[in-house]
Amino acid sequence: MPGNAVQLPACDVSRLREIENIFSASLHSPIRRESLALAIENQNYIPKLCDTFRMCEDLDNIESLRLLYQIIKSMFMLNKNALLEILFNERHLKDVVGILEYDPSLPEPKRHRDYLWGTAAFREVIPIKSPELKAKIHQTYRVQYIQDVILPAPSIFEENMLSSLNSFIFFNRVEIVAMIQDDDQFLNDLFVQLRAKDTGVERRRDLTLFLKEFCTFAQTLQPSGPQGREVFFK
Structure with a gap:
């Protein structure tokens, strides 16, 4: 495997910390960012992250939800239109917004989904x-x-x-x-x-x-x- 190639682990709750570390470590190198973006696409990773999010939210697993926030935030920083097309697809957008409610810098999750799919209809x-x-x-x-x-x-x-x-x-x-x-x-x-x-x-x-x-x-x-x-x- 080439030195700059990124291989993502299985999208499992037990490996979210490892996944988050891979994402954050890749942001500082243009080559690594490119490789990570390709891995996300090739491994169909965004739908898997959305599935993991729904499971974590059902279990009220706040620690994992905050890791998912960091992962998705890093994904925006990859600056790839192909990834944005997937993130903002109607099938995934509500889950992506849901993940972004769990900003670890905030004491309580924001209720962005309630606003965007309810109040601001x-x-x-x-x-x-x-x-x-x-x-x-x-x-x-x-x-x-x-x-x-x-x-x-x-x-x-x-x-x-x-x-x-x-x-x-x-x-x-x-x-x-x-x-x-x-x-x-x-x-x-x-x-x-x-x-x-x-x-x-x-x-x-x-x-x-x-x-x-x-x-x-x-x-x-x-x-x-x-x-x-x-x-x-x-």
């Missing part, structure tokens, strides 16, 4: 017919929350190690704007209600906030092109 101001668009909006909001609220603020040395997370959110926003641009009925319904004299104050406020949010998203587009910023604002 997305309210459709205009009915969204496209399941793909709806899923993309949900995912983008939750990933943005992970970046802004859950993950600790990166140090100067760590900022470049989270560029893939920034890119993931950026391209999600571009996709959302593009899908809305392509849905003539959605935009038509939005502006018909905004112009209607009988639209109530609260309803008009919701519609305006919704439009403002997506205009903000549109600022991420390139200035020109078939789906560029200029076309969107026209």
Whole structure:
């Protein structure tokens, strides 16, 4: 086995400390980070970590849950889009957020899942017919929350190690704007209600906030092109 190759042990509760040590030791070397990212993908490790998390949470095994937090946090620092695609997949995202509730620096776990899948449930101001668009909006909001609220603020040395997370959110926003641009009925319904004299104050406020949010998203587009910023604002 090459000297820089990473071989991950079986994803078992009894080996979480060993796994966490491998992750933390790999962050300081670009070659080791690359090798670890490949091992995570090749060994289908993220679903296994999610399975282990659910078992640990059922048993209220706080020590293991805190180790899982460190493992997942380190995974973000690997800065690999391929891993983010798996972490933020609908099958895994709720478990990933659950793991990130067990920050060992906090006295009690945070209840991020209750907020993201309950309190902050997305309210459709205009009915969204496209399941793909709806899923993309949900995912983008939750990933943005992970970046802004859950993950600790990166140090100067760590900022470049989270560029893939920034890119993931950026391209999600571009996709959302593009899908809305392509849905003539959605935009038509939005502006018909905004112009209607009988639209109530609260309803008009919701519609305006919704439009403002997506205009903000549109600022991420390139200035020109078939789906560029200029076309969107026209």
